Amino acid sequence: MKNKINLIVISMMTFTSVHAVDVNEIIQGYIDNTGGIQAWNDVKGIKMSGEFNQQGMVFPFEVVNLKDGRQYMNFSFQGKEIKQGVFDGESMWNTNFMTMKAERSDAESTENQKLESNDFPFPFIGWKEKGYAVELLGTETKDGSDTYKVKLVKEPITIDGQKIEDVSYYYFDTEAFVPVLIETQIQQGPMKGKINESKLSDYQEVDGLFFPFSLTQGIKDGPETTMVLKTVELNPTVSESDFAMPLETPVTEEAEKTASKTPEND
Numbered sequence: 004m005k006n007k008i009n010l011i012v013i014s015m016m017t018f019t020s021v022h023a024v025d026v027n028e029i030i031q032g033y034i035d036n037t038g039g040i041q042a043w044n045d046v047k048g049i050k051m052s053g054e055f056n057q058q059g060m061v062f063p064f065e066v067v068n069l070k071d072g073r074q075y076m077n078f079s080f081q082g083k084e085i086k087q088g089v090f091d092g093e094s095m096w097n098t099n100f101m102t103m104k105a106e107r108s109d110a111e112s113t114e115n116q117k118l119e120s121n122d123f124p125f126p127f128i129g130w131k132e133k134g135y136a137v138e139l140l141g142t143e144t145k146d147g148s149d150t151y152k153v154k155l156v157k158e159p160i161t162i163d164g165q166k167i168e169d170v171s172y173y174y175f176d177t178e179a180f181v182p183v184l185i186e187t188q189i190q191q192g193p194m195k196g197k198i199n200e201s202k203l204s205d206y207q208e209v210d211g212l213f214f215p216f217s218l219t220q221g222i223k224d225g226p227e228t229t230m231v232l233k234t235v236e237l238n239p240t241v242s243e244s245d246f247a248m249p250l251e252t253p254v255t256e257e258a259e260k261t262a263s264k265t266p267e268n269d
Contacts, residue, residue, distance in 0.1 A: 032180030038212035050239035072120030150174035
């Protein structure tokens with residue numbers, strides 16, 4: 004992995020060839036090499052825009068994540084603007100692709116999202132204070148890169164009324180100490196039990212911080228969707244309306260009469 008991260012602090016990490024690395028050094032190397040703890044703590048929000056490529060279909064998207072937990076994804080599909088994963092800090096909603104109407108998420112999904120909001124800008128910032136557990140499981144080769152495999156255990160999430168351990172596996176490049184792959188097991192729905200993979204690459208600098216500009220996601224050994232970033236904006240200006248769930252326009256009596264008319268009645 005010799006992309007645009009430039010390995011600007013690689014001289015700091017020559018200790019890895021002298022003694023065995025431990026999980027704390029990996030995480031600290033990740034934070035340091037992507038900008039440093041102070042710079043990350045100063046970030047109050049991130050706005051990313053780019054394009055999805057899903058089996059040859061390409062469409063633009065915009066994602067906003069804020070330190071206070073608010074977030075949304077907005078993308079264009081077949082000429083329509085669609086919002087997904089919108090969270091205003093208290094409630095969450097999505098657009099139903101069948102009806103194209105906004106639907107509020109259930110209480111369980113909303114509570115899980117509140118836990119996820121604690122991980123801005125990424126879960127290894129302040130992981131000890133959050134009570135997370137990490138474990139170095141050894142080294143593996145992934146897509147031609149030598150990696151350290153790190154297990155991350157966060158607060159349990161709730162699935163169908165049951166508390167489920169929230170576990171992810173991060174594969175850190177052994178030179179740059181940045182994640183190149185994240186694996187999680189799907190806990191519900193028709194894909195339950197399968198492994199979801201997120202492949203990260205093309206790290207680029209934005210105002211002193213490094214972000215992966217390419218993210219490929221999909222079920223292991225299955226079809227994939229690639230997100231390619233074009234811009235990343237730190238501390239963007241947002242409006243409360245960006246996170247507000249749209250209200251249905253009430254149907255007036257006059258509109259009902261108009262809709263019920265037929266040519267024979269005219």
